[in-house]
Amino acid sequence: MQMKSNGRLSGRRYTSLLASVITLPLSTVMAGMSTTALAEQAAPEPAAVLEEVVVTATKTPHTLKDVPVETLVVDQEDIEQSNAQNVMELLSTVPGITTAVHDDIFGTYTWRASLRGLNFNDGYALILIDGQRVMGSGQSGGMGEYGIGLNQIPVEMIERIEVVKGPGSALYGSDAVAGVINIITRKTPDRPTARAGGAYGWYKVKERVRNGIVEKPSDDGESRNIARAYVSFGDHPLDRLGYLIHYDYESAEDIGADPIKSDRHSVMAKVDLAASNRLDLYFKGEASKYEKMDNREEDSFRLSAGFEHHPADDQVLAVKGYTYNWDFVHGYPGYAYGYKHGAIGFDQIETQHTWYTNERNTLVTGVEAQQQTIDYTIENSDGSIITVQEDITTCSLYGQDEITLLDDLVLVAGLRYDDHSTFGSRVNPKLSLMYSLTEDTVFRASAGQAFKSPTIRQLYYSAPYRHGSFYAQSNPDLKPETATGYSASLEQWLLGRSLMLNLGLFRNEVDDMVVREDTGTLYDGLPLLVYRNVEEAVTQGVELLARLERRDFSLTATYTYTDSENRDTGKELTYVPRHSFSLVPAYEWSQWNLGISSTLTCTGRQYTDADNTEQIDAHTVVDAKMYLKLSDKARISLELDNIFDSDKGDEGNFRTGRTILVKLDASF
Template identity: 50%
Template sequence: MRFYDTTNTKKVLLAAALAASTVYAGGESHRLDDVVVTGTRTEHALKDVPVETMVISREDIENSHGHTIMELLSSVPGVNTSISTDLFGGNTWRSSMRGLPFYTGYGLILVDGERVHGAGQSGGHGEFGPGLNQIPLSMIERIEVVKGAGAALYGSDAVAGVINIITRRTPDEPSISTEVTYGSYTVVRDTTGDGDLEEADGDRTFRKASVSYGDALNDRFGYFLNYTYEESDDVGADPLRSHRHSLMKKWDWDMNDVLDVDGKLEYSDYAGRGGDRTEDSKRFSLGATYTPQEGHRFRAGGYTYLWDFEQGPPGNPHGYRYGDISYNQLALTYTGYLGDMHTLSVGVEGNQQILDYKTENTHTDDDGNDVITVVTSDEDIRTASIFVQDEFQVVENLTLVGALRYDDHSTFGGELSPKFNLMARLTDHTTLRGSVGKSYKSPTIRQLYYDIPYRHGDSYRESNRDLNPEIGLSISSSVEQWLLDDMITLTAGYFYNSLEDMVVRQEIGTYEGLPLLSYRNIEEAVTQGVEVMSQFDLPGGMGLDLSYTATFTENKETGNELTYVPRHDASGTVRYFIAHHGIGLSFGINGMSSQYTDAANTNYLEPSVVANARVMKEISDNARISFAMDDIFESRVGERTGSWFRGRSLSGTFTTNF
């Protein structure tokens, strides 16, 4: 392991510890009675869930200064978003959980428990990886973040954890809400590496407007509708505009005392980067829950997701891509509450991913003529799965959870994934959690399924169909302590991830006169570290949240650290709500140490300290206005010297609820 830049790192951490930071959580920042489902696929109060889980609630979303899911996640210990531009239409590259990146599939992204694909709608990861900013915040009820190996319940990609984005529920009575946001920001770069920033020409703005309506027509049928429009300028030398229309409809129908039916329809229309990128996505799901008697529940459901895209324009040095990717799933699960000691879950699933698109490479031949080469991706990938889980309450204060899943992948064959969790209530206010589990990850579309090399900027990339899936071992433990009638929560934990056959990219030659890079499995990579978090909800409207993560990574083959993982990441939140005047205030800082940008560990980003502030005023019982300033001192790091990134941002939001 290498240590570097320790003086600057200490300054970063000291600044973060003194101030405290990233999101205004308003009121109560942790609701221990909130019900969560992702960690075990069964309902638990947050205080009693056996698996390490954090929740970003609807209240947190409404009171935060965040404009994207990435911004909300920036306050979660173990989640690093330091390279993200945190802007609709910007990129979400380099975001990671416990040292492993989302954009190559080490964290599983779900929407309402449904696996998603396609990510470019919010500056995601092109056609090959899942993205976090899939849907607008106005559609979200809560976000559940589950840490540790999740393959035993969810299959491939749940290596570092699972993020489940749960959409708004249908209300019990007529409800309408609106939200309008307008903001402006600078785009800057450091061309010399000495901290002197150059500002790009042109005004940069972002806008967002949403309206939601829901109602229960009778005692058995309810529905919810949401429409959101977003637009912003790209983070680059030119202010290229992106916009998105999003629509969601949900309904719940209690047909009788034993059968419930629910459904959801989502549609998104995106055009971005000055018209060079268009995307349409459609998601439809339908499910039924059958409860023949108390303690026994059957759930049957399915969904289909179609992502149609065009990323260009023709002649683009990154390749001109067009076509679609679809994802379909059918599932049947049984949950049985067997007495007071056992909760049994059994499920079978069938997944299908269909790739049907092309990439056009353009290069100039020796005679000066443009030559176009078409790269095809035409695959039908299927997975059949079965899983079983038993939650065993050994005694009143000790719960053991064992889970086992078998996946049969059409490319890689069978894979068995076990997991074991323990939760011990040491006292009425102290809880210990631990887990150990196996995880695995299939290589990405680009790593496997392109038929010839494809252009990517100043190089070509070549897929490798001989890659093996990555196999991981995850171990984690944490202790949670509540004080002063749960007004104070203290959490400390350790995590360890070991990955065999991790896929890396390396240069293997040249193609069409440019470097040719391909993919191969390395022997082993390791990430490990500690996470510490404290939450204080004090009388009089005061609140303070602090978190710190230390992450150590190593490529066992070279001894180098993995890229884009800061050794130290410290943040917090200081907030004050003056109830008599209906005013909320917050100020914060997020500090990160250096992080390497290349596998050889020769280049790295400098430490950064990002400060944010927010003020909120309740105008009436049904309306409020807020103002936010992000990156006050324009200290967010860019990906490299000379690259453009978002600087200081000012925004205002007006919200109504009836």
């Protein structure tokens, strides 16, 4: 790892939301959260790494060496050296993030990925694109019509990913319980720049064993294919005007018993305008079309626009608006797992004011309004019909004060007030500090509160819905989950700052966690499960990272220990391994324009059921990559995933075996 629906709904929601925000105070918010970044395989000069600027942790810019909140960064060089075909795989070796249950194949699900033992798909970690909240969908790896997946956009559109650990509701509101993942897209170039590339690969699906019976995929012995292609162009035709247009295509054939082709076409366009020396404007649009053969179709778009005004040298006023719409059709009439069709939308307006009151104090205030619109239908195979039509609105105020008390001590205090249309008002505080013991030794710590409202499925469905081999029933009496999180880390640089060691500790206490429990009854011949709140769940653990960087060589090692418990039952939480380890060496022969890297990940056993009677065994997976620079503008690479054909400890499910991918990238 390298760290360092329909269109008519959107217009109605966006207009009403904008009107509601204009009536709120305009002094607002865009505080960025401090960060500590880690680069994984790349071997840039350490000084250059430390000067990288991050914004997510405090909503204000900081260099990596100055951010008071623990943050890891997967940067562009890390992405280029990685084998990853999606965002989930890019994050697979970040300490505290678990993705081992999944495969690096486009179109597959990511609903068991977690951060510090808490699940992304259920909303315990907030996912952003360019600082703006995203909704889940099947194409992103989220489960069904409600889940939140990591794979929101293609890898080739990404500039870097900032991972902020610890509770983030003081700045970002609901869902930022375990942390925040901010996927930052490529910026408009300073000069005419074109990029293009493609990849093609082969993989086989391994047999599965259930109840002692071996089941082979229908194409056993044959290879399935994965393909990618992209092209982008950008320029700065005027001193003050820049633009970027990017198109991406992805395709694969799933990992189930039968090959099922998935395709996604994605387009992104950006325009930046420096209207004056004190006013910058931007516009960004994203659209995608996804289809999984005979099973699902999805269309989505994101539009965002805003400006940043500097009324004085020590003040910044930022205003931005954002709308997202997702139309989907899952299944078909009579489909055993339900026919689902409709739309989900999300709109957001935010104003943020940043005031550098003096060189030792930065004050951030903000106001924000969000509205989620749900309008879809589920037709179960038994003839029952579920309609979901809801508008959920949240209005928020937040503030943050960053104070440098001494040259070596920085305190950041934040507070956010949220008014939720379903669950009422809530206040979430957070306090962070950074203390530089020496030039090469930095201590960071934070404590804060966070909350998460129940998901659509957990709360709003009027009848049981089919999910795999059971039916589940929503519970309108669910309470929102609340959490208190603590984290601390010690960062130490050695050997002329070529070796970095980081030790981190964390603890999350989640009250009223929503779980799914078996009622002991049947519905339409299958077990019926219901959602309910449990008293408390706890995750805690240790994260270790070591990174050595030389001129042509880098080595990154990570280890995470996670202890989890459902306090109602005394059992461990599902899909949370106690131990995980990764090792990522990389070397480049500059004189030959040749490079090689490898990723070894070891994952401990993890339970798959609430009773802790079934499990995925401990396992090890090894990937490797070799690349040749054909020129300064072109590179060809050979990527091998799962070299030793591991079943990933999960013989009860179809999993990918060895995967081979050939890739060509060029710029002009």
